[in-house]
Amino acid sequence: MRVSVVLCTYDEASFGRFRDAADSVLAQSHPTELVVVVDGTPALAERVRETYGSHDDVLIHLNDENRGLLESRNTGAKLATGDIVAFLDDDARAHPAWIERLVAVYEREDALAVGGRMVPEWIAGKPSFLPAEFYWLVGVTHRGFGPGGDEESEGEVRNTFGSNISFRREAFTDLGGFDPAIGGRKGDKNLQGGETELCARLSEEYGEGVHYVPAAEVAHKVFDYRTKPRWLADRAFWQGYSKRAMEELVPDSTGEESAFLGRLLTDFLPHRLRELFHEPTRGKLLQLVSLVAFTILVGLGYCYGILSPPDEFER
Numbered sequence: 001m002r003v004s005v006v007l008c009t010y011d012e013a014s015f016g017r018f019r020d021a022a023d024s025v026l027a028q029s030h031p032t033e034l035v036v037v038v039d040g041t042p043a044l045a046e047r048v049r050e051t052y053g054s055h056d057d058v059l060i061h062l063n064d065e066n067r068g069l070l071e072s073r074n075t076g077a078k079l080a081t082g083d084i085v086a087f088l089d090d091d092a093r094a095h096p097a098w099i100e101r102l103v104a105v106y107e108r109e110d111a112l113a114v115g116g117r118m119v120p121e122w123i124a125g126k127p128s129f130l131p132a133e134f135y136w137l138v139g140v141t142h143r144g145f146g147p148g149g150d151e152e153s154e155g156e157v158r159n160t161f162g163s164n165i166s167f168r169r170e171a172f173t174d175l176g177g178f179d180p181a182i183g184g185r186k187g188d189k190n191l192q193g194g195e196t197e198l199c200a201r202l203s204e205e206y207g208e209g210v211h212y213v214p215a216a217e218v219a220h221k222v223f224d225y226r227t228k229p230r231w232l233a234d235r236a237f238w239q240g241y242s243k244r245a246m247e248e249l250v251p252d253s254t255g256e257e258s259a260f261l262g263r264l265l266t267d268f269l270p271h272r273l274r275e276l277f278h279e280p281t282r283g284k285l286l287q288l289v290s291l292v293a294f295t296i297l298v299g300l301g302y303c304y305g306i307l308s309p310p311d312e313f314e315r
Contacts, residue, residue, distance in 0.1 A: 001083050001084060001103050001106060001107065002031075002033065002081065002082040002083050002084070003030065003031075003032050003033065003082045003083070003084040003085075003086060003099050003102070003103060003166070004032070004033040004034075004035050004076075004077075004080030004081060004082030004084070004085050004086070004169075005025045005032055005033070005034055005035065005085075005086045005087070005088055005094075005099070006035045006037065006073055006076030006077055006080060006085060006086070006087050006088070007021055007022060007025065007034060007035065007036050007037070007076075007087075007088050007089075007090060008036075008037045008038075008039060008069055008072040008073060008076065008089070008090065009036065009037075009038055009039070009044065009048075009090040010038065010039035010040065010041050010044070010066060010072075011041070011044070012041055012043055012044040012047065014090060014091070015044065015047055017090060017091050017221060018048075018090040019051065020093050020221075021088055021089070021090050021091070021092055021093060021094075022034060022036065022052060022058075024088075024092075024093045024094040024095075024096075024098075025088065025094060026055065026057070026058075027096055028094065028096060028097075028098060028099045028100070029096050029097050029099070029100045030097075030099040030100040030103055031057070032057065032082075032099050033057045033058075033059065033080065033081060033082055034052070034055070034057060034058045034059070035058075035059045035061070035076045035077075035079050035080050036048055036052065036058065036059065036060045036061065036076075037061050037063065037072040037073070037075050037076045037079075038060070038061070038062045038063065039063050039066050039067060039068070039069075039072045040062070040063045040064065040065045040066035040067065041062075041066075042062060045060065045062040048060055059079055059080075061075060061076070061079055063075065067180070068180060069162075069194075070177075070178035070179065070180045070182065070194045071178075071180040073087055073162075073177070073178055074177035074178055074180070077169065077172055077173070077177055078173075080169060082169060083168065083169060084102070084103070084106060084166050084167070084168060084169065085166060085167055085169045085172055086099065086102065086165070086166035086167075087162055087163065087164075087165055087166070088163055088164070088218065089139075089162070089163035089220075091220065091221045091223075092118075092163045092164075092218050092219060092220050092221065093121065093218070093219045093221070094217075094218050094219075095216070095217040095218065095219070097215075097216075098116065098164075098216050098217065098218060101116065101213055101215050101216040102114045102115075102116065102166050102213065102216050105211050105213055106168070109211055111168075111208070111211040112167065112168050112171045112202065112206055112208060113165065113166065113167045113168070113171070113199065113202060113208075113209070113210040113211065114165075114166050114210065114211045114212075114213060114216070115157075115159070115160025115161070115164050115165040115166065115210045115211070115212055115213070115216070116160065116164045116212070116213050116214065116215070116216025116217055116218060117141045117151065117160075117164070117212075117213075117214040117215075117216065117217050117218075118139060118140045118141045118160075118161045118163065118164055118217075118218055118219075118220050119140065119141070119217050119218070119219050119220070120135065120138065120140045120219070120220060120222050121219040121220060121221045121222060122222050122227075123221055123222060123223050123224065124222075124223065124224035124227060125227075126227075127227040128283050128286060128287075129229070129283075129286035129287060129289075129290045130227070130232070130287070130290060131143075131268075131272075131287040131288075131290055131291045131294075133264060133268050133291060134232075134236070134290070134291065134294050136239075137232050137235045137236060137239070137294070138220070138222045138226050138227070138232075138235075139161060139163065139220045139222075140220055140222070141160075141161070141214075143268070144260050144263055144264070144268065145157070145260075146212055146214070147212065149259070149260070149263055151214060152214055153214070154211075154212060154213055154214060154215075155211070155212060156208065156209045156210065156211055156212070157209055157210055157212045157256070158196065158199055158200070158203070158209050158210065158256050159195045159196055159198075159199035159209070159210050160195070160210055160212055161195065161220075162194060162195045163218055163220060164216070164217075164218040165195060165210065167202075171202070171206065174205075175198065175201050175202060175205060177198070178194045178195075178197075178198050179194065179197055179198070182194045182197050193242045193243070193245070193246045196246055197246060200246075232294070233293070233294075233297055236294045236297035236298050236301065237297045237298070237300060237301040237304070238301055239298055239301060240297065240298035240299060240300065240301025240302040240303075240304075240305070241301035241302065241304050241305040242301075242305075243257055243298075243301075243302055243305070244301070244302045244303075244304075244305025244306055245305050261295075264291075264295060268291070269288075269291065269292075272284070272287065272288045272291065273288065276288055
């Protein structure tokens, strides 16, 4: 089974981290084609060609202008020659057996989409105040994710992160790929959820979701700025906003978030309160306060989405 990995990049200053991502694809235990899409940065494209142009299994494409991540991913999928097309971000690093473990599920389950677990690579150290329930703010698989709310279990979910997700290329093409209107900053509104929307269409069209394989790991580099309280607060607010927008675009697409919220309030929060009562520490207190604060911020963003919906979702 031939697999193509689409890797999009645009910032020449981030060439070092891009190389880490690209090299991790070329080091896969399963033979893999690497499709690099440089989003409108000719100087970066030249550096990529100088470094990887001689590789037989590397395709390099330069967009004529900056077109955004989702459209770049679609372009990469069109160029890919594999039966399976997978996606990796340029600030991530794949485990050497990542593709092998995804392929095993395609062969065993006859799945249409398979994704894996995102693990943190704390570049500046893990922030003591960030609770594991909100690791999704930094693009990492969080506590409570997965079938039955267990991130260690394999099974069907709605979607995994966009930096660790794959599709049978025929199904991806039939669905029209990612919707470029979703994702990125639109004026003063930061929309997220391209993977959610695509996988909701996958479920609607084919009646199945994404098969989640926790052993298929990708490490996400969490840089210093992503551990700052202000950045995380902004992220939480706009994630809440995006969830509301996604409800308008794809009705009944946010069931997993609702289930997670219920577990957050009835399971995780009481558990943390009990822990703090029995063993009061500054770290436990900070994480409890952060859990409550981030929950409120997500809720505020959701309410803002009701009051001020984005034009892109009026269809």
